[in-house]
Amino acid sequence: MAATNEHTVLQFVTPSSTASTTTQVLTAxxxxxxxxxxxxxxxxxxxxxxxxxxxxxxxxLPDGTVDIRNSYAVPHNESSDQVAVDIDYHHxxxxxxLKVNPKEVIVGWYSTGAGVNGxxxxxxxxxxxxxTNPIHLTVDTGFTNGEGTIKAYVSSNLSLGDRQLAAQFQExxxxxxxxxxxxxxxxxLKATAVDKLPNDMEGxxxxxxxxxxxxxxxxxxxxxxxxxxxxxxxxxxxxxxxAVASLPKLPPxxxxxxVNDSLQDQLLLLYLSSITRTQLSLAEKLNTAAQxx
Amino acid sequence: MATMARSFLQAIxxxxxxxxxxxxxxxxGLAVLKIIKHCKEFAxxxxxxxxxxxxxxxxxxxxxxxxxxxxxxxxxxxxxxxNYQLEMMRCLREVNVDNNTVGWYQSTVLGSYQTVExxxxxxxxxxxxxxxxxxxxxxxxxxxxxxxxxxxxxxxSFMELYRAGNFTGDKLREKNFSWMDIFEEIPIKxxxxxxxxAFMTELETDAPVSQGDYDRLQSSxxxxxxxxxxxxxxxxDDLSMEQQKFQYxxxxxxxxxxxxxAWLQKRRTENLARRSAGEEPLPEEDPSNPIFKPIPEPSRLxxxxxxxxxxxxxxxxxxxxGQNFSRLYLTxxxxxx
Numbered sequence: 001m002a003a004t005n006e007h008t009v010l011q012f013v014t015p016s017s018t019a020s021t022t023t024q025v026l027t028a029x030x031x032x033x034x035x036x037x038x039x040x041x042x043x044x045x046x047x048x049x050x051x052x053x054x055x056x057x058x059x060x061l062p063d064g065t066v067d068i069r070n071s072y073a074v075p076h077n078e079s080s081d082q083v084a085v086d087i088d089y090h091h092x093x094x095x096x097x098l099k100v101n102p103k104e105v106i107v108g109w110y111s112t113g114a115g116v117n118g119x120x121x122x123x124x125x126x127x128x129x130x131x132t133n134p135i136h137l138t139v140d141t142g143f144t145n146g147e148g149t150i151k152a153y154v155s156s157n158l159s160l161g162d163r164q165l166a167a168q169f170q171e172x173x174x175x176x177x178x179x180x181x182x183x184x185x186x187x188x189l190k191a192t193a194v195d196k197l198p199n200d201m202e203g204x205x206x207x208x209x210x211x212x213x214x215x216x217x218x219x220x221x222x223x224x225x226x227x228x229x230x231x232x233x234x235x236x237x238x239x240x241x242x243a244v245a246s247l248p249k250l251p252p253x254x255x256x257x258x259v260n261d262s263l264q265d266q267l268l269l270l271y272l273s274s275i276t277r278t279q280l281s282l283a284e285k286l287n288t289a290a291q292x293x
Numbered sequence: 294m295a296t297m298a299r300s301f302l303q304a305i306x307x308x309x310x311x312x313x314x315x316x317x318x319x320x321x322g323l324a325v326l327k328i329i330k331h332c333k334e335f336a337x338x339x340x341x342x343x344x345x346x347x348x349x350x351x352x353x354x355x356x357x358x359x360x361x362x363x364x365x366x367x368x369x370x371x372x373x374x375x376n377y378q379l380e381m382m383r384c385l386r387e388v389n390v391d392n393n394t395v396g397w398y399q400s401t402v403l404g405s406y407q408t409v410e411x412x413x414x415x416x417x418x419x420x421x422x423x424x425x426x427x428x429x430x431x432x433x434x435x436x437x438x439x440x441x442x443x444x445x446x447x448x449x450s451f452m453e454l455y456r457a458g459n460f461t462g463d464k465l466r467e468k469n470f471s472w473m474d475i476f477e478e479i480p481i482k483x484x485x486x487x488x489x490x491a492f493m494t495e496l497e498t499d500a501p502v503s504q505g506d507y508d509r510l511q512s513s514x515x516x517x518x519x520x521x522x523x524x525x526x527x528x529x530d531d532l533s534m535e536q537q538k539f540q541y542x543x544x545x546x547x548x549x550x551x552x553x554x555a556w557l558q559k560r561r562t563e564n565l566a567r568r569s570a571g572e573e574p575l576p577e578e579d580p581s582n583p584i585f586k587p588i589p590e591p592s593r594l595x596x597x598x599x600x601x602x603x604x605x606x607x608x609x610x611x612x613x614x615g616q617n618f619s620r621l622y623l624t625x626x627x628x629x630x
Contacts, residue, residue, distance in 0.1 A: 033330055069330070070330075072384075075388060092380060096381050099362040100362045204616050255625075262621050266614040270610070270615075273607035273614075276525065277604065
């Protein structure tokens with residue numbers, strides 16, 4: 001190769017300088033549904049495939065965070081030197097999903113397995129043609145290092161002068177976030193099998209027990225500090241003082257009135273609903289038992 | 294795949310045999326999350342979606358689901374909707390997801406889901422699938438920290454009645470059928486693959502108190518209760534309208550019978566007169582006379598459904614009021630300290 005006079009510099013072309021419109025991607029937020037989806041697809045993969053790839057759907061928030069909300073698997077074939085992705089399938093699924101929720105667009109793609117390899121770069125290129133600056137998510141289903149890690153990468157191109165050398169995958173922070181409704185079912189969803197969904201009163205009971213444990217813990221801590229067993233931590237002390245001070249200071253009479261009023265309201269409602277129930281059974285008797293000659 | 298093949302064989306072999314009654318619906322966490330997400334995103338619009346899974350013995354397993362797009366106008370999108378369904382099923386089959394339809398899910402507002410449309414959809418599904426179930430999710434209760442997921446099925450006796458299309462008082466009394474027998478609620482079990490639960494346990498910190506607990510402890514349930522009461526009152530109005538229909542019917546019936554008696558009397562006196570005059574007696578019945586036309590009895594289906602709804606609302610109010618009691622006593626105890 002002929003020697004060149006100018007210095008060739010290894011350039012990191014960051015996404016923000018190439019694309020004029022996209023902002024720098026700061027973090028990725030993932031909804032647990034995506035993880036469930038990925039695991040499910042991994043479990044169902046055909047035996048020949050070692051890993052599963054798929055598309056990530058979501059939206060880009062105005063402050064640059066990418067919100068990943070949904071995903072679907074895409075069949076692909078991978079051998080040592082080439083990768084084939086079923087593009088038609090990908091487009092079909094995308095069209096179907098857009099029909100339901102037109103706001104969720106492609107934001108990237110995922111693959112199971114620990115690292116990023118050559119095949120991934122090719123697939124990433126393909127996705128880069130669909131959307132500017134796709135996110136690559138790896139979900140380590142093999143649990144290497146004894147833990148399942150979820151990492152997200154953005155790629156930037158390494159070029160030497162005019163030639164494309166490689167694509168560098170830079171890791172970006174990942175944040176697991178949950179909507180309230182999902183959080184409700186969360187304990188239920190964590191276990192491998194739950195026998196029945198807890199109804200209102202049982203949930204209440206659980207909550208109260210937990211609150212009691214918390215209060216007990218705080219008590220124990222305060223006791224041990226007073227007795228000198230543990231060194232006092234000012235921050236914790238301040239938190240406790242704040243918590244205790246946040247109880248509204250009402251004179252006992254007013255508070256009693258308040259509580260009694262609410263109690264009476266609830267009793268009224270219970271009474272109303274019991275009356276309605278009685279009315280219903282009466283009405284039913286009248287309707288079906290009436291006979292005409 | 295092996296289990297799917299086995300259950301297909303089983304299904305084919307015991308074609309004529311009666312399947313064991315459905316006892317439990319087993320849902321995967323994935324399907325639950327999808328349902329929650331879809332219903333919550335589109336609240337307060339009501340949305341529906343399809344459930345996919347396997348029917349094994351007395352357990353109905355739901356392993357996946359997909360949402361239906363919201364239809365704006367029905368005419369042109371009929372064919373579109375069917376295409377969408379076929380497309381989704383085909384695509385899902387390619388990634389080895391069970392694409393057996395086992396039912397559908399829908400969201401509801403404050404639990405007012407018992408309508409005639411629900412029953413019709415059930416009957417439609419029942420024609421093609423032997424066992425189908427409808428899952429109802431109520432996103433408004435999530436604010437109170439409760440996962441309001443219910444699995445419903447039409448009871449067999451009700452389905453026979455509906456097919457006969459006959460809801461008159463006699464038939465119902467024969468079968469001893471009350472409004473409680475229309476829907477059967479089936480307990481739900483949630484199951485997860487080991488991989489998923491491993492991930493979840495690791496990703497979520499095991500805090501002693503979760504956000505769900507905070508939601509449950511908040512004492513401002515007034516909006517929920519108010520909405521419930523409003524719906525309850527409206528339903529009671531509907532119920533009283535149905536009652537009035539029945540009253541009207543009975544009044545008409547008794548009037549008609551009185552008329553018939555009077556006419557019969559007249560005929561009898563006429564006949565006596567004729568016999569004494571030696572003429573042919575006239576028949577005692579006259580089917581062409583309008584007062585003999587039988588009046589159709591109004592169907593009781595509507596009133597049953599409304600009764601179901603009212604009972605649902607009452608149950609909800611009871612539940613929330615009970616919770617409020619505990620909360621109030623809790624605050625009282627805290628304050629005394």
